[in-house]
Amino acid sequence: xxxxxxxxxxxxxxxxxxxxxxxxxxxxxxxxxxxxxxxxxxxxxxxxxxxxxxxxxxxxxxxxxxxxxxxxxxxxxxxxxxxxxxxxxxxxxxxxxxxxxxxxxxxxxxxxxxxxxxxxxxxxxxxxxxxxxxxxxxxxxxxxxxxxxxxxxxxxxxxxxxxxxxxxxxxxxxxxxxxxxxxxxxxxxxxxxxxxxxxxxxxxxxxxxxxxxxxxxxxxxxxxxxx
Numbered sequence: 087x088x089x090x091x092x093x094x095x096x097x098x099x100x101x102x103x104x105x106x107x108x109x110x111x112x113x114x115x116x117x118x119x120x121x122x123x124x125x126x127x128x129x130x131x132x133x134x135x136x137x138x139x140x141x142x143x144x145x146x147x148x149x150x151x152x153x154x155x156x157x158x159x160x161x162x163x164x165x166x167x168x169x170x171x172x173x174x175x176x177x178x179x180x181x182x183x184x185x186x187x188x189x190x191x192x193x194x195x196x197x198x199x200x201x202x203x204x205x206x207x208x209x210x211x212x213x214x215x216x217x218x219x220x221x222x223x224x225x226x227x228x229x230x231x232x233x234x235x236x237x238x239x240x241x242x243x244x245x246x247x248x249x250x251x252x253x254x255x256x257x258x259x260x261x262x263x264x265x266x267x268x269x270x271x272x273x274x275x276x277x278x279x280x281x282x283x284x285x286x287x288x289x290x291x292x293x294x295x296x297x298x299x300x301x302x303x304x305x306x307x308x309x310x311x312x313x
Contacts (some may be wrong), residue, residue, distance in 0.1 A: 094148045
């Protein structure tokens with residue numbers, strides 16, 4: 087479902103004499119449906135950079151990034167938008183939403199975007215918010231007013247609302263209490279059971295050991311000059 091082929095990436099520091107900093111070279115691996123692969127490696131090895139390239143936020147310097155039938159490395163912006171809408175979900179560490187939109191609508195939006203009936207979409211949103219212990223009294227309020235932990239849980243609910251065939255998870259259990267951590271791990275296991283291909287960054291080692299089928303050490307893709 088996800089195939090990384092000989093991907094490389096460098097950054098040009100335009101404010102420092104256009105110095106080129108190579109950060110990744112030759113990244114190659116597959117993620118099959120129903121499999122969770124954890125990205126590991128030293129801080130600065132490029133775990134988050136690789137995730138952002140897969141999602142299309144960063145452009146790779148070379149190689150191919152296949153998500154289903156779409157090569158994100160060469161896709162047009164409209165193709166990436168369509169991929170994110172129906173195929174590739176991303177649970178980041180930060181909630182970014184339009185202010186004043188109620189929490190229930192924020193969580194239901196990915197389902198509404200792909201044409202799911204409004205009643206079905208809102209029922210799924212209510213279920214996820216309940217599972218993640220967001221009080222019902224907050225559902226009609228904008229999550230921009232919530233605490234950091236509440237925003238994180240809303241972000242997770244939104245990320246799992248639609249049954250994406252492929253998912254990217256960036257520290258999904260960070261800073262969660264034991265109860266909500268267990269819910270998130272269960273959501274990941276449910277996504278795997280329905281066949282989602284998942285790439286995640288988990289600094290929570292027990293969580294990684296529970297849900298990841300294998301690990302990819304991104305440090306192995308660090309260019310020699312940058313090591």
